[in-house]
Amino acid sequence: MKRKLAAGAVLSATALLTGVIQVSATAQAGPVPAPQAQAAQQRATLIALANGQSVQLAKALTLGGQEQLVAKDAVVDADGARHLRYERTLGGLPVLGGDLIVHQRADGSxxxxxxxxxxxxxxxxxxxxxxxxxxxxxxxxxxAATVGVAADKDEQPLKEVGQAGAAKLVVWAASGSPRLAYQTVVEGVRADGTPSRQTLVTDAASGEVLATHEDIQTASGTGKGVFVGSVPLTTTLSGSTYQLKDATRGGQYTTDLKHKTSGTGTLYTDADNAWGDGTVSNGQSAAVDAQYGVAATWDYYKNTFGRNGIKNNGVGAYSRVHYGNNYVNAFWDDSCFCMTYGDGASNTHPLTALDVAGHEMSHGVTAATAGLNYSGESGGLNEATSDIFGTMVEWYANLPSDVPDYLIGEKININGNGTPLRYMDKPSKDGGSADYWSSTVGNKDVHYSSGVANHFFYLLSEGSGAKTINGVSYNSPTSNGSTLTGIGRTKAAAIWYRALTVYMTSTTNYKAARTATLKAATDLYGASSTEYNAVAAAWSGVNVS
Known part of the structure; x- marks a missing residue:
């Protein structure tokens, strides 16, 4: 997937580093050093400078005469090296699966x-x-032909089809030979009340469906919250009333949908700035969970990687609680840039747990960076990225009421028997996830094919074998019988984030993810480092080599 240019291919544009915020995977924890508006402007400047190089880069890459590059994201390392992420167009049409990343030295080469x-x-x-x-x-x-049909046991079937947006002409290049195609968004509702927004790519000559992707991504699952316990909250005083709105984190806020399934909801307000009492019957308690969850996710990405919000543009997401009736799910919707939580069975089991919040909002980070296609092996990597960073948000918060672990959704009791939704040490314990890579793993539902990367991350973090961490027993095997020693979750997450934001593309599969993480380990720790060798060994341990 990597093509090196001839030596001496140097661009004449001025260095991007001057006056632009530097983003590093080893950013130190602490308060935001500049106002959010300034950070957003710095990023906008960086993107504008990247666009200024697009013509020269297209020529240097020997792209076709009708091809152009449009900057999507840019990362600048502390040493001045930069990584420019571009979308391609052909004859002015967006190319789906045509994204690329140009890695430049500090001198612009x-x-x-x-x-x-x-x-x-x-x-x-x-x-x-x-x-x-x-x-x-x-x-x-x-x-419409899929109404009443579920692709797997975890997917809720479509109940009804709503409005279809106007078809948009695109070029499909994510699989097979490039084709002229249409991209269409069709809305609907699933049987459990989850809104559906499916993006279809169809052949512009035959109408054949080339790809389909569900844009509503779900998890199958001072205030006092149901799950987070007693936590500090940053709120806004408006007149004599407090609002559950945080101006220090991009203006993120939480609303009450009052069991409706549409709209933005009603902003939570309070007279004494004491929110919730930890009980489900107090509607503010779930709102406390949600507001704390989005703040913890913001803080984790900011203080760990220097990322300024989900899109790295200083804008905070908002959360909606009390969605629908008896709705046993939660979802991230990139179109509204919002998190939504149901109240579970009998409206008494809200899905506002911390790792659920971190998982869902990390889908937004993936959409803003690698844009991993939500199908096949890339879809499994997309889901695993959310599991990895949802887990890391939980470890970052380190709440006594939600002791960190390598279990996904253990607090929401989605299975009704106290078991978690997924296990990172041995994913197959959920009854469907893959522990190791095989040639057929991409045929699994993305929540199950994610097991390979989840297992990789656990092995890289903690190593193989039996151990007890924070009171939870784990026993992680390897496909080749090897004994592995972990490098710690902090380093493992830094490697994954670097790979996601700098090297992975929309079509990255497990083999390419191995390459991306090895590059990331080289960048962060060196090609001969213990960390690099651990990455290689962990991938071998899940049969990716």
Whole structure:
């Protein structure tokens, strides 16, 4: 996936580092050093400078005459090296699966390139055989055909199909030969009340469905919250009333949907600035969980990686609690940039646990960086990224009421028998997840194919074998029978974050993830380091080599 340019391919643009915020995987913990608006402006400047290099880079990469690059993200290391993430266009049309990352030295020379798809892109014609209206109707029909059908035991079937947006002409390059295609968003509702927003890519000549992706990503699962216990909250005083709104973290806030399934909800307010009492019957208690969860996620990414919000633009997400009736789920929706939580069975088991919040909002981080396709092996990596960082948010918060562990969703009791949703030390304990890679792992539901990366992360962090951590017993095996020693979760997470934000693309699979994390380990700790060797050994331990 990496193509190196000829020696001496140096761009004439001025160095991007001057006057621009530096992002490092070893950023020190502490308060935000500059106002959020300043940080957002610095990032905007960096993106603008990256766009200023797009023409020269397209030529240096020998892209086709109709291809152009549009900057999506940029990371600058402490030594001045920079990593510019671009989307490609062909004849002005977005190329799905055409993203690439240009790695530059501090002097502006190109060190290497990671591409989601190799080679020049070209099509015999950019004129579709099908009209946009026809494509919209066919996409809606394809979704309607799935009403009442669930792809696996964990997926709620579609109950009804709603509005279909206008079809948008694109180029599909994520699999097979590039094709002219349409991208259409079709809304609906699943049987458990979860809103559905499916993005379909269909062939612009035949109407064949090339890919489909569910954009609503779910987990199958001073204030006092139901789960977080007694915690500090940053609120806003408006007149004589306090609002559950945090101006220090991008203006993030929490609303009450009052069991509705649409709208932004009503902002929580309070007279004495004491929120919730820890009981489910007090509606503010779930709101405390939600507001603390988004703050803890913000703080983890900020104080660990220097990331300024989910999109790294200083803007905070908002949370909606008390969604629907008896809704046993929670979800992140990138279109509203918001987290939503149901109240569970009988409206008495809210899904506002901390690792659920960190998991779901990390989907937003993935969308803003690597954009891992939500299917096949890349989909498993997408889900695992959320499990990894949801777990890390839990360890970062280190709450006495939610003792950190390597279990996913252990507090929400989604199975009704006290067992967690997923296990990182031996993923197959959930009855469906893969412990190790195989050629068929990409055929599993993404929540199960994620097991390979979850297991990798546990082995890298803690090593193999039986041990007890924070009162929880683990026993992690390896596919090759090797005995592994972990490097600690902090280093493991730093390597994964570096790989996600600098090297992974939308089509990254497990083999490419191994390469990406080895590059990340080299960047952070050196090519001959203990950490690099541990990454290689952990991947071998899950049969990725």
């Amino acid at each position: 190109v060190a290497s390139v990671d591409k989601a798809v190799e080679g020049q892109l070209s099509l015999p014609s950019l004129t579709p055989a099908l009209s946009a209206d026809k494509a919209t109707a066919q996409a809606a029909g394809a979704v």
